[in-house]
Amino acid sequence: MRQRQVSQGARRAREFEAFVAGAAGRLLHAATLLTAEAPDDNPRARRLLTLSLAHTYACWDRLRGEDPYDRARQYLALRFAHGAWRHHGGLLPGRPHPVGPLSRLAPQERLILVLRLYEGVAEEQAAALLGLPTERVHTICDRATATLLHPPRGPAPAVQGVKVTVS
Amino acid sequence: MNRTQREAAVRQLMERASPAVPADLYSEVVRRGSRMLRRRTVARRALWLLLFAASVAFLVWALTVQPWVEPPSETTPPLRGW
Numbered sequence: 708m709r710q711r712q713v714s715q716g717a718r719r720a721r722e723f724e725a726f727v728a729g730a731a732g733r734l735l736h737a738a739t740l741l742t743a744e745a746p747d748d749n750p751r752a753r754r755l756l757t758l759s760l761a762h763t764y765a766c767w768d769r770l771r772g773e774d775p776y777d778r779a780r781q782y783l784a785l786r787f788a789h790g791a792w793r794h795h796g797g798l799l800p801g802r803p804h805p806v807g808p809l810s811r812l813a814p815q816e817r818l819i820l821v822l823r824l825y826e827g828v829a830e831e832q833a834a835a836l837l838g839l840p841t842e843r844v845h846t847i848c849d850r851a852t853a854t855l856l857h858p859p860r861g862p863a864p865a866v867q868g869v870k871v872t873v874s
Numbered sequence: 875m876n877r878t879q880r881e882a883a884v885r886q887l888m889e890r891a892s893p894a895v896p897a898d899l900y901s902e903v904v905r906r907g908s909r910m911l912r913r914r915t916v917a918r919r920a921l922w923l924l925l926f927a928a929s930v931a932f933l934v935w936a937l938t939v940q941p942w943v944e945p946p947s948e949t950t951p952p953l954r955g956w
Contacts, residue, residue: 764907
């Protein structure tokens, strides 16, 4: 009995390690796009990745045939969605200004764009995951695409120099 | 530019620079994940223990108070001798 448990644990660890080796790169890329950090300096994205993989590890035995990658991605997206408001508006003075390719977009636009186009999640699934109507996801995705491809000239990147005084 | 082209352009933009996965990721994930599992186990055990304690307390209370026994009447004097 004990031997079987041990061997089961070893098999589980091997499977999970293979999963991490396969999924971590792509998930980290997605997380870095979400947090709009530079690829070589992405503490927030790493934290998101670690938490979502740890969550997947914790529910590994209860997956019952569900795709672990899907699970990890969902958790990552939701965690980002819930945490985004805290990082909005430069309340953390120590963080450098975002430099990633999606840094011009709002967090929600980034989230939807990454889910829809980078990860290829269907519109309905993304809408269900975020609790939004499908049309809204469609609209946000279109708008974000337009903003990315035709950057508005003017004060959009001007936030860079502004010093936020915390009173 | 139609929709497909726009989406392809954005995809290309997003695929550009890929970050490197940190080397200690796996051990960190396993450490955090097993801590989560351990906490869940402890919480589950605590809840079962609470349930057990509550049912024991209820049993003891029920056996001492015996709420199903009809209490002796206090207003009507006992009827006897007729």
